[in-house]
Amino acid sequence: MKILVPVKRVIDFNVKVRVKSDGSGVELANVKMSMNPFDEISIEEAIRLKESGKATEIVVVSIGPQQAQETLRTGLAMGADRGILIKTDQTIEPLAVAKILKAVVEEEKPELVILGKQAIDDDCNQTGQMLSAMLGWSQGTFASNIDVGEGTLDVTREVDGGLETVQIKLPAIVTTDLRLNEPRYASLPNIMKAKRKPIDVKLAEDFGVDLTPRLTVLGTVEPPVRKAGVIVNSVKELVSKLRDEAGVL
Amino acid sequence: MDFSLSEDQRAFQDLAADFASNAMEPHARDWDENSIFPVETLREAASLGFGGIYVSDEFGGSGLSRLDAAIIFEELAKGCTSTAAYISIHNMAAWMIDHFGNSDQRSRWLPDLCSMQKFACYCLTEPGSGSDAAALATQAAKNGDHYVLNGTKAFISGAEKGDVYVVMVRTGEQGAKGISCIVVEKDTPGLSFGAQEHKMGWKSQPTAQVIFDDCKVPVANLIGNEGQGFAIAMSGIDGGRLNIGACSLGAAQTCLDRSISYMKDRKQFGKPIAAFQALQFRIADMATDLEAARLLLHQAAQMVTDKLPGATKHAAMAKRYATDVGFSVVNDALQLHGGYGYLRDYPIERFLRDVRVHQILEGTNEIMRVIIAREIFKD
Numbered sequence: 044m045k046i047l048v049p050v051k052r053v054i055d056f057n058v059k060v061r062v063k064s065d066g067s068g069v070e071l072a073n074v075k076m077s078m079n080p081f082d083e084i085s086i087e088e089a090i091r092l093k094e095s096g097k098a099t100e101i102v103v104v105s106i107g108p109q110q111a112q113e114t115l116r117t118g119l120a121m122g123a124d125r126g127i128l129i130k131t132d133q134t135i136e137p138l139a140v141a142k143i144l145k146a147v148v149e150e151e152k153p154e155l156v157i158l159g160k161q162a163i164d165d166d167c168n169q170t171g172q173m174l175s176a177m178l179g180w181s182q183g184t185f186a187s188n189i190d191v192g193e194g195t196l197d198v199t200r201e202v203d204g205g206l207e208t209v210q211i212k213l214p215a216i217v218t219t220d221l222r223l224n225e226p227r228y229a230s231l232p233n234i235m236k237a238k239r240k241p242i243d244v245k246l247a248e249d250f251g252v253d254l255t256p257r258l259t260v261l262g263t264v265e266p267p268v269r270k271a272g273v274i275v276n277s278v279k280e281l282v283s284k285l286r287d288e289a290g291v292l
Numbered sequence: 293m294d295f296s297l298s299e300d301q302r303a304f305q306d307l308a309a310d311f312a313s314n315a316m317e318p319h320a321r322d323w324d325e326n327s328i329f330p331v332e333t334l335r336e337a338a339s340l341g342f343g344g345i346y347v348s349d350e351f352g353g354s355g356l357s358r359l360d361a362a363i364i365f366e367e368l369a370k371g372c373t374s375t376a377a378y379i380s381i382h383n384m385a386a387w388m389i390d391h392f393g394n395s396d397q398r399s400r401w402l403p404d405l406c407s408m409q410k411f412a413c414y415c416l417t418e419p420g421s422g423s424d425a426a427a428l429a430t431q432a433a434k435n436g437d438h439y440v441l442n443g444t445k446a447f448i449s450g451a452e453k454g455d456v457y458v459v460m461v462r463t464g465e466q467g468a469k470g471i472s473c474i475v476v477e478k479d480t481p482g483l484s485f486g487a488q489e490h491k492m493g494w495k496s497q498p499t500a501q502v503i504f505d506d507c508k509v510p511v512a513n514l515i516g517n518e519g520q521g522f523a524i525a526m527s528g529i530d531g532g533r534l535n536i537g538a539c540s541l542g543a544a545q546t547c548l549d550r551s552i553s554y555m556k557d558r559k560q561f562g563k564p565i566a567a568f569q570a571l572q573f574r575i576a577d578m579a580t581d582l583e584a585a586r587l588l589l590h591q592a593a594q595m596v597t598d599k600l601p602g603a604t605k606h607a608a609m610a611k612r613y614a615t616d617v618g619f620s621v622v623n624d625a626l627q628l629h630g631g632y633g634y635l636r637d638y639p640i641e642r643f644l645r646d647v648r649v650h651q652i653l654e655g656t657n658e659i660m661r662v663i664i665a666r667e668i669f670k671d
Contacts, residue, residue, distance in 0.1 A: 077306075113299055120303065228310060231341025231354040231364075234303045 044191075044213075045100045046089040047153035048123065049144055050082040052107050052114040053164040066262045078114045081159025083121070083226040084219040088189060089157055090122040091224065097191045098155075100124050104147055106140055108132050112242060119237035120229030126240065127151075131247035135254050141173035142252040148178060153214070155196075160185050160218040171218035181211035185220040295587075301363055304356070308364040311340060312371025320372035323496035324642050327488075329453050330375060330496060337379060338408035342368070345383055346531070347390045351398050352406035358531055358593040362538040366586075369542025373646035376542065378497040380535035381449050385412035385458045388528040389475065392516040401456055401475065410455035414532070415445040415502055416525050422446075423659045425460075426468040426522055430504060432461035437511050439463070439474060441482070441504035447653070451500035452485040454478065458528075459502075460521045473521035475513040482507030493645030529654055530596055530604055533611035536654045537589045540618025541582065543643040547625035548578050550640065554629055571628060578621045585610075585617040605667035612660035615650040622647050 054060060055075040063070050092098040103118035104127040105111040115126035129143060148156060161168035175182035183189075183198030187206065190197040200207045201220045229237070247254060275281045286292040297305065315333055323330055337343065345361045347353025356364075361383065368376035386405040389412075390398055404410040421427040430443025441461060448457075457476040464470035476483055486501030516524055552575060555566035565571055592610035595603040626633035626640045633640045651657045 113303075116299070117303070228307055228340050229303070230339065231304060231307065231345065231356060232349060233341075234300065234307070235349075235355070238300070 044092070044098045044155060045102065045151065045153040046092065046098050047144075047148060047151055047156045048082070048085045048089050048101060048103050048118065049140075049156070049158050049170070050086070050103050050105050050114055050118055051079040051159070051162045051164075052076050052105065052111045053079045053162050056080055056163055062263050062265050066264065068260065068263050076110065076114075078117050079159050079162045079164075080226075081161060081163070081219055081221070082118075084221070084223050085157040085159055085217075086118050086121050086123060087224045087226040088186075088217075088219060090227070092155075092189075092191065093122070102127065102151055102153065104129065104144070106131060106135060106143055106247060112244075115242055116234075116237050117229065119240040119242075120234045121227060122229075122233070124240065126242035128242055128244045129247050129250070130244060131254065133247070133254050134256055135247070136256050136258060137167045137169035137173055138257065139252055139254045140170050141177055143247060143250050144170070144174050145177045146250045146252070148174075155213065155215055155217065156180075157217045157219060160220055171216050175216040178214075178216070180214050180216050182216040182218070183209055183211050184218040186217050187220050187222045189217060189223070297363065301360060304360055305363050305367055307340060308342070308367035309370070311337060311342075312368050312376075316368065316371030316375060320375070320496070321636070321639065321642065323372060323375065324493075324646075325495075325636075327495045327498075329378075329450075329498055331453075333375070334379065334411070335408045337368075338406065342379055343382065343408040344386050344390070344402065344406035347383070347386050347402060347406060351390070351402035353386070353390065353402065354406075357597040358534055359590055359597060361531075362534055362589055362593045365535050365538035366542035366545065369539040370546040372496060373539055373543040373643055374494045374496040377494065377536060377539045377646070377650075378449055380532065380539060381414055382408070382412045384528045384532040384535065385414045385456070387531060388414075388458055388473070388524055389456075389515060391527070392473070392520070392524050396512070397475070397515065405456060411450050411453055412456045412458060413448050413450040413454035413502070414525075414528065415448050415457050415459040416529075417445060417447050419444060419446045419501070423656055425525070426471065427466075428460060428462060428471065430459070430461045432463045432472060432474060432509070434463065434511070435508075438508045439511060439514070441474075441476065441507040441509055443504055444486075445502040445504075447489070447499060448502045449494075449497050449499055451498055451502050452488075453498050457483075457502060458515070459504075460525050463518045463521075468522040469519050471521035471525070472518045473515040473524040474509055475515060476504070476507065476509050477513075480507055480509060492648060493642070494649055526604075530607045532654045533607045533660075534589060534593050534596060536650050537585070537611045537614030537618075540615045540647050540650045541586055541589065543647045544578075544582050544585075544618040544621035544625075547622045547640055547643050548575070548582060550638075551575065551578075551625040551628045554632075558630075565628075574624055574628065578624050581617045582621055585614040589614045602667070605664055608655070608660040608663040608667075611654060612657045612664070615647070616657060618647045619644075619651055 055077040061070045089101045101123040103123040106129040158171040185201045186198045187201050188199035341354035344353030349355035432439040455478045463472040482505045484503045489499045558565045589610040592606035595606050622644045
């Protein structure tokens with residue numbers, strides 16, 4: 044079984060995000076960028092499937108600027124076999140990503156695509172579902188466990204009410220949740236070996252997909268600064284403040 | 293001249309930083325307070341390639357440069373300076389076997405050292421010979437296919453927990469030319485250890501005397517040739533000095549970072565203490581000194597990798613400067629934390645106790661000046 048793992052280069056989760064002075068977005072210049080943490084979980088799961096003999100090849104693919112190649116190298120250092128960089132400097136939205144990935148899937152013919160449930164920059168949570176719809180493949184989203192059967196996958200999903208296990212047919216789309224696994228570190232020798240693994244470079248424009256954003260960002264603002272609280276003297280005062288000032292009762 | 297790290301170096305740095313903050317930092321206080329040598333964590337570090345960073349990849353090393361190692365040790369030291377420093381000593385000893393050993397010796401010891409299934413110790417100092425290392429008195433008398441060792445090594449990091457002791461011994465005349473380098477394995481009859489030393493810092497690694505009493509070691513364990521030992525020891529310690537300097541940089545950088553965030557939170561006289569210019573200037577000086585030390589150390593590391601003629605002098609300069617700056621930055625950080633800096637609830641005092649010894653070992657900073665001056669006045 045061949046597994047395709049799309050990965051996204053995002054602002055590192057440790058970075059304190061700052062809004063650009065003109066409000067057009069967040070500051071990305073000189074900011075540490077890393078692989079989307081959910082995508083690390085996807086790669087780890089793919090590697091575990093390969094280690095247990097259930098997968099044969101892992102291909103990582105990233106759509107983004109030239110620097111996204113570093114993100115692919117991270118995936119290769121963890122244990123993926125080869126990479127595909129689809130270059131674009133444009134902002135691309137989930138629909139365009141899903142359309143490009145559909146073309147990649149048709150070319151690579153994986154049996155399984157494992158995606159992070161969302162990227163921590165825009166938190167869209169759409170790409171996996173859209174890709175599933177376009178391909179007409181089954182989907183198991185928010186996976187916290189995957190069991191491979193005969194042509195099927197048992198996917199345990201993290202849903203609002205708890206856990207739900209669904210059996211889906213291969214080929215399939217899985218999106219990963221936080222508790223699926225704990226991604227490994229890429230060791231120093233593997234970081235070096237990753238340099239010798241192949242990365243195909245393509246251009247997003249060559250996929251014949253309309254990359255134009257459908258959404259317009261009107262503004263980006265910092266979250267409001269938390270105001271100091273007040274200490275009330277009695278329950279009566281609390282209730283009256285909640286009713287008359289906060290308007291929540 | 294490009295001073296930015298390469299893509300690879302950033303990847304090594306990220307890996308070391310993640311490992312330090314996830315696997316070392318949460319335990320560092322416990323290791324310090326209870327003098328725990330964290331065997332499992334060390335092996336986990338080795339599984340990522342930290343056991344033989346600049347050992348060639350033929351026998352399990354990572355095959356990286358001294359500059360790569362300096363970048364890595366700086367990050368590891370932010371998690372636990374004492375443990376990072378032990379890893380650096382282990383690396384130094386493993387490199388000596390890799391670089392000067394024959395292929396039998398390399399295949400025999402390096403795989404287990406790189407995976408840290410076995411721990412290495414560097415044994416040069418003796419009770420009566422510290423800075424004057426070439427005066428060492430441990431004797432190795434050749435008897436057929438064995439050397440018989442008699443003498444005592446002092447201040448040995450990893451003593452008793454270690455498996456592979458890289459020992460400088462006297463096989464010939466007085467002075468540096470009569471010294472040889474030989475590997476003594478744990479459990480060799482005649483090898484014993486003194487009581488554990490009670491130290492100010494560096495508590496996550498054991499330190500004790502290593503005692504040889506008619507200890508028979510096969511001639512096959514001789515590294516290099518007879519009489520080459522002092523050169524091997526000094527060659528190893530050029531790298532060791534860079535590593536220890538890097539450990540000071542890491543401790544200082546994390547203490548500086550912690551001071552900056554502390555100053556933003558801590559309020560006195562109605563405002564955060566970060567608003568006081570006198571303290572801002574202190575931070576500015578700490579950051580400047582640290583950056584200068586890092587540049588010098590990285591330059592020296594590149595020179596050692598390239599085996600340039602000035603490498604020994606620069607390694608000595610970098611060790612002297614980085615460990616002095618490292619201590620003074622950590623000490624300033626403690627001052628900025630006020631009374632809280634003196635408490636164990638904050639890690640600053642632990643970093644202070646750990647980096648203090650960096651000014652003393654791998655050659656005291658006074659000996660560094662001797663080396664630097666000797667090179668300067670050589671012609």
